Amino acid sequence: MKTYKYLKPVILGLMMFSSCNEDILEKDNPNQLSTGTFFTNEAELSAGVTAIYSGLQANNLYNREYFFLWDMLSDENVGTANLEPPRAAALNYNFDAGNKLVNDVWQGLYRVIHRANLVIDVADDIPEEELSVAARNRYVAQARFLRAWAYNDLVSLWGPVPLHTEPATPATLAEGFPRVPVEQIYQLIFEDLDFAEANLPTKSEWGASELGRVPKGAAQALKGKIHMFRGDYAAARTEFQKVISSGQYSLVPEFEDNFTEENENNAESIFEVQFSTAHGYGVPWNDGGDGQGIAEVTFRGQEYTPITGWNNVNPSPGLLSAYEEGDPRFDYTFYEDGEEYCFGCPEKADGTPYTMELSQVGWKKYSNAYKQGNENQISGINFRVIRYADVLLMMAEAVNELEGPAAAIEYVNQVRQRPSVDLPELAAPASKEEMFEIIARERRVELASEQVRTRDLIRWRKNGKLTSEPIANYNPSKHALLPIPAQELANNQALTNEDQNPNY
Numbered sequence: 001m002k003t004y005k006y007l008k009p010v011i012l013g014l015m016m017f018s019s020c021n022e023d024i025l026e027k028d029n030p031n032q033l034s035t036g037t038f039f040t041n042e043a044e045l046s047a048g049v050t051a052i053y054s055g056l057q058a059n060n061l062y063n064r065e066y067f068f069l070w071d072m073l074s075d076e077n078v079g080t081a082n083l084e085p086p087r088a089a090a091l092n093y094n095f096d097a098g099n100k101l102v103n104d105v106w107q108g109l110y111r112v113i114h115r116a117n118l119v120i121d122v123a124d125d126i127p128e129e130e131l132s133v134a135a136r137n138r139y140v141a142q143a144r145f146l147r148a149w150a151y152n153d154l155v156s157l158w159g160p161v162p163l164h165t166e167p168a169t170p171a172t173l174a175e176g177f178p179r180v181p182v183e184q185i186y187q188l189i190f191e192d193l194d195f196a197e198a199n200l201p202t203k204s205e206w207g208a209s210e211l212g213r214v215p216k217g218a219a220q221a222l223k224g225k226i227h228m229f230r231g232d233y234a235a236a237r238t239e240f241q242k243v244i245s246s247g248q249y250s251l252v253p254e255f256e257d258n259f260t261e262e263n264e265n266n267a268e269s270i271f272e273v274q275f276s277t278a279h280g281y282g283v284p285w286n287d288g289g290d291g292q293g294i295a296e297v298t299f300r301g302q303e304y305t306p307i308t309g310w311n312n313v314n315p316s317p318g319l320l321s322a323y324e325e326g327d328p329r330f331d332y333t334f335y336e337d338g339e340e341y342c343f344g345c346p347e348k349a350d351g352t353p354y355t356m357e358l359s360q361v362g363w364k365k366y367s368n369a370y371k372q373g374n375e376n377q378i379s380g381i382n383f384r385v386i387r388y389a390d391v392l393l394m395m396a397e398a399v400n401e402l403e404g405p406a407a408a409i410e411y412v413n414q415v416r417q418r419p420s421v422d423l424p425e426l427a428a429p430a431s432k433e434e435m436f437e438i439i440a441r442e443r444r445v446e447l448a449s450e451q452v453r454t455r456d457l458i459r460w461r462k463n464g465k466l467t468s469e470p471i472a473n474y475n476p477s478k479h480a481l482l483p484i485p486a487q488e489l490a491n492n493q494a495l496t497n498e499d500q501n502p503n504y
């Protein structure tokens with residue numbers, strides 16, 4: 001159930017910026033609100049925070065490009081003839097600095113950062129009689145979590161990146177923003193997440209009317225995931241244990257409830273991006289989460305689903321073969337030839353049921369085909385960004401490194417034995433290496449097409465965990481980092497072509 005609407009067109013008009021290459025300094029309109037005069041009370045600061053969330057819904061983030069970039073860089077998909085060139089280039093590791101997909105996600109992430117910086121900057125200027133200290137910290141904590149989330153994506157994919165911690169001004173844009181060392185980015189990320197953890201309510205404390213806002217557990221889980229990325233298993237275990245011990249989260253009995261519209265923000269959800277068709281229908285091709293379009297729907301079902309959608313990609317043979325025989329998650333995740341869909345829909349004119357006529361297994365996860373005959377180019381299904389099963393499997397991985405398989409296997413079995421999956425309990429193997437392979441396979445099948453696999457592959461490469469490279473075209477001397485977008489190099493005055501990542 002959707003509980004509040006992200007879009008606030010008035011405030012979004014103040015916050016239209018994405019990285020160094022977008023002109024936000026147009027001529028002043030004396031009749032238009034400015035950031036210097038708008039933020040005067042709690043309601044206006046709340047609208048500013050809402051604008052950060054709405055940036056996640058933009059076309060270059062979860063509306064479309066974000067899931068494409070992370071999924072195409074993994075080994076989860078094969079392209080069909082429908083897949084557009086920039087996405088096919090990413091899938092085949094044949095991209096350059098001009099790739100539109102790479103450029104778009106970069107811009108979307110910096111838009112979120114800019115909006116977060118604005119909220120963080122103005123919060124202290126609101127008079128105390130208008131805003132309590134606790135409320136101020138709660139708003140700033142949301143902004144700092146979302147800024148940390150965006151910077152984590154940037155540093156994971158691009159390495160050293162420009163660091164923005166204040167709203168852009170004519171002077172800073174003219175000077176530009178240089179790339180800074182990775183450790184400097186991580187320092188800001190952890191400072192932001194520590195502040196968020198200290199000041200965010202728990203999921204239950206937010207209350208039903210505020211579902212979708214960042215809870216304390218999201219800050220803890222994201223810290224744990226970043227520590228795992230950096231190979232700090234002890235720190236990761238500490239953060240994951242906070243989430244597990246909080247009593248705020250549990251695995252939902254039905255695996256598929258994590259990917260349907262009717263079961264959003266459930267007990268397994270730690271953080272998810274909200275989408276809804278309740279606020280109007282439209283096709284937001286160029287929406288920037290700025291209140292100028294319909295930014296509360298996503299193309300995910302349209303892009304991936306066979307028959308009812310465009311079927312741009314299919315699951316890879318390697319992914320399909322990773323499922324053990326009898327794993328119900330296979331049926332929850334994929335459509336097969338002859339499978340019926342659109343349950344509860346009116347009968348077809350010819351009286352035949354809705355069935356998939358496929359030559360290859362297709363994606364079911366995040367599809368609307370369970371309830372409608374076509375995707376209509378829009379979807380109101382939320383993206384589950386962090387869910388409890390992910391935390392349990394990462395906890396297993398951290399515990400395996402620190403304590404060994406006997407302590408780690410219980411977390412894997414929790415995920416395998418939710419009621420709707422109910423796979424046989426696994427015994428702990430003899431070695432950490434064998435246990436890692438079990439965990440890696442479980443992560444692959446449990447979290448397929450949830451923008452997790454690419455990050456796992458990156459960190460496993462960094463931490464020496466991969467025994468073989470699963471992506472044929474991957475070149476470690478080039479593809480360890482994405483190219484800095486050509487548009488950024490052209491418009492950021494502090495960057496030159498010498499700042500480009502190696503071999504682009």
